[in-house]
Amino acid sequence: MALSMYEVSIPVFIRGLTNLSAILEKGAAHAQAQGTDSSDLIQTRLISDMDALPAQIQRASDSAKGCAARLAGIDIPSYADDEVTFPELQARIAKTIGFLKSIRPEQLEGSETRTVELKLRSGPVTFDGKSYLLGFALPNFYFHVTTAYDILRHKGVQIGKMDFLGAPR
Template sequence: MPLTMYSLSIPVFARGFSALGRLLDKAEAFAAESGTPLDALFNARLAPDMLPLSGQIQRASDTSKNAIARLTALEVPRFPDDEQSFADLRQRIDKTVAFFETVSPEHLEGSEKREVTLNFPNLKVTFSGDDYLLKFVLPNFYFHLTTAYDILRHKGVPLGKADFIGGLD
């Protein structure tokens, strides 16, 4: 099967959110066993200037679904960043994955050539669609997944590399 913009995005995002769900499962089990308040995990961050666990999941959601918006003509759902609990984070993950289930390979056909321009405070960057996905979106998506993993691991949740990578079957 050849690599396509679809195969490089939608299944990758879905797999990442599946792993995030399993990380949350382990975090909740750890909290119950150790007596750690879930809020202490929900609001945990690696450094004062970094987003907490909740923000990492919100950004993974926004990064991935906004990429699909920029690469297609699809209307992408917007979610307010108002999650207050692990249940809310799971709902955010579920809604994001449900959106991905509506995206077909045809939606992304030709998007590798689509021009994507991002405006930052002091910088404007224009990418081809494939460069945007490979050099900007996927690194950002994995940054937020990894940071969520790192926050939980740092707080004592017993996680290993296999929890991050997920099932290989």
């Protein structure tokens, strides 16, 4: 049996966001253990021209929910991008996971050939669903999850590769 578009998207996004949530928990615990203001950790960026931690979480969320909705042919949920605390970031992740869990496998049937158009800063880009998922959405999602991980690791949060990957399933 071939892999379905559902199998290579929704569970993958849910797992990545679940692992990201666990990494954020360790970030919050680190700030508390160090007696530092968590907002200092949250406002960290790797370099001045990159977004801080909240934007990384928001873009990971946007990538996952946007991909799921586009492939399912439904409206993309709109979130305000106003999270500035660890609990707010956790709520964003939970809301995204909740949306992803509402997507049924049959909604993605045939989505590998669905036309997906994105309006990027550089102009519109058109994909078929399979190319969009594998060549754009998943890499974009993992870029932002990895950057969030890197920000926290850079600030001394004790996380490692298995935190990023999560428990084997």
